[in-house]
Amino acid sequence: MLIKAGLFIDGSGAPPRNDRFIAVDNGKIVAVGGEDDFAAAQVEHAVDYSPYTVLPGLIDCHVHLFLEGIDDMEKRRCRLREGREIMLFRAARNLELTLRKGVTTVRDLGGPYGIATTLKRAVGEKKILGPRVLTCHRSISVPGGHFHYAGGREAAGPEEIAQAVREQIAAGADLVKLMVTGMVDFRAGETGIPELSRNDIQAAVAEAQRLGRPVSVHANGPCGVRDALAANVNTVEHGILVDNETVGILSQSQVHWVPTISPLWQILNYCRDHSAAAFPEEGVERVYNQHCAMISQGIAAGAEIIAGTDAGALGVDHGEVWRELALLVACGMSPLAAIQAATGRAARAIGVSNTTGTVAPGKHADLLVVCGNPLQNMSLLRNVIQVYKEGESILPVRRQYQEKRR
Numbered sequence: 001m002l003i004k005a006g007l008f009i010d011g012s013g014a015p016p017r018n019d020r021f022i023a024v025d026n027g028k029i030v031a032v033g034g035e036d037d038f039a040a041a042q043v044e045h046a047v048d049y050s051p052y053t054v055l056p057g058l059i060d061c062h063v064h065l066f067l068e069g070i071d072d073m074e075k076r077r078c079r080l081r082e083g084r085e086i087m088l089f090r091a092a093r094n095l096e097l098t099l100r101k102g103v104t105t106v107r108d109l110g111g112p113y114g115i116a117t118t119l120k121r122a123v124g125e126k127k128i129l130g131p132r133v134l135t136c137h138r139s140i141s142v143p144g145g146h147f148h149y150a151g152g153r154e155a156a157g158p159e160e161i162a163q164a165v166r167e168q169i170a171a172g173a174d175l176v177k178l179m180v181t182g183m184v185d186f187r188a189g190e191t192g193i194p195e196l197s198r199n200d201i202q203a204a205v206a207e208a209q210r211l212g213r214p215v216s217v218h219a220n221g222p223c224g225v226r227d228a229l230a231a232n233v234n235t236v237e238h239g240i241l242v243d244n245e246t247v248g249i250l251s252q253s254q255v256h257w258v259p260t261i262s263p264l265w266q267i268l269n270y271c272r273d274h275s276a277a278a279f280p281e282e283g284v285e286r287v288y289n290q291h292c293a294m295i296s297q298g299i300a301a302g303a304e305i306i307a308g309t310d311a312g313a314l315g316v317d318h319g320e321v322w323r324e325l326a327l328l329v330a331c332g333m334s335p336l337a338a339i340q341a342a343t344g345r346a347a348r349a350i351g352v353s354n355t356t357g358t359v360a361p362g363k364h365a366d367l368l369v370v371c372g373n374p375l376q377n378m379s380l381l382r383n384v385i386q387v388y389k390e391g392e393s394i395l396p397v398r399r400q401y402q403e404k405r406r
């Protein structure tokens with residue numbers, strides 16, 4: 001198959017080019033070049049996307065597949081009490097939706113029953129349609145700690161935490177997810193209590209490294225983020241309410257930061273329309289603005305920022321990577337770097353750069369074709385013309401799916 005791209009963005013951070021050709025064979029990209037390079041090629045199937053933009057399939061580095069982004073608090077509580085089977089059906093639907101919106105790889109960071117691990121296997125065996133899934137199986141927290149109510153593995157002390165790490169990996173986890181701190185308290189403007197100690201985090205990282213798995217941590221506030229950085233984790237999720245100095249340390253480190261602006265942005269919208277004690281408008285606004293200011297500082301200091309939507313969080317639907325990228329651009333990231341944050345850089349951060357993230361020979365043919373130039377406006381990433389996952393053509397999401405589901 002020979003694909004012609006009117007505008008071509010390869011995901012490596014290289015400037016976009018016009019009129020490039022991508023040769024695909026057996027699900028893999030075999031060559032990328034100009035018209036002359038393929039003049040003598042025997043082409044079985046040519047696809048002309050001259051009016052469109054072709055870029056790598058997107059990567060969402062932070063999702064929770066078990067839950068849709070519903071913004072009804074009572075409904076959310078009910079969802080958490082659902083049985084495994086119904087949850088699995090919902091999650092499979094979320095997964096398909098994600099792929100049809102142009103996201104070809106997701107990293108699930110926790111949910112009941114280790115549901116993402118089941119989905120990963122089902123996708124791998126082609127029983128259901130979805131992006132490739134990386135899973136932490138169950139997130140790990142202290143007893144009663146953050147997200148324990150969503151099927152988290154509770155563990156106390158370094159020894160039990162190391163045991164919990166072994167369990168997740170034995171169950172099929174690609175990475176380990178630790179809940180280092182709690183939820184941000186928007187009323188007090190506080191970052192949530194540190195839950196895992198530095199020793200706890202170190203024990204988890206040592207065990208994960210021994211077994212060859214990276215570690216992702218949910219951490220907010222200077223203490224939590226610094227403890228995580230000191231323990232040599234691989235990705236820091238959220239990092240809300242950090243201070244200047246901590247952003248400096250984070251930016252100097254090789255650690256990737258997944259600031260997940262989307263859920264905060266959604267909470268900000270939610271609290272303007274609803275009165276919820278946990279989300280006072282003034283407090284949410286303060287936290288949101290502070291987070292954006294720290295991200296801007298991180299961008300200027302060269303922090304390795306990557307895109308994760310926290311899909312499944314309040315109001316954050318699956319597959320809406322474009323919004324996270326638009327929010328990163330609003331924080332001062334260049335549009336090209338933003339695309340990289342959901343393609344080439346994201347792939348490196350989560351350990352899949354050998355197979356996906358850029359359009360280059362040897363990689364899977366994971367491609368997204370959109371109408372318009374997303375470098376001018378990230379929301380154009382929603383205008384999906386076609387998605388390819390490993391060379392297989394996937395029909396874009398139908399309009400009815402795009403209506404907000406309640």
Ligand SMILES: [Zn+2]
Binds near residue numbers: 063
């Ligand atoms: Zn999350």
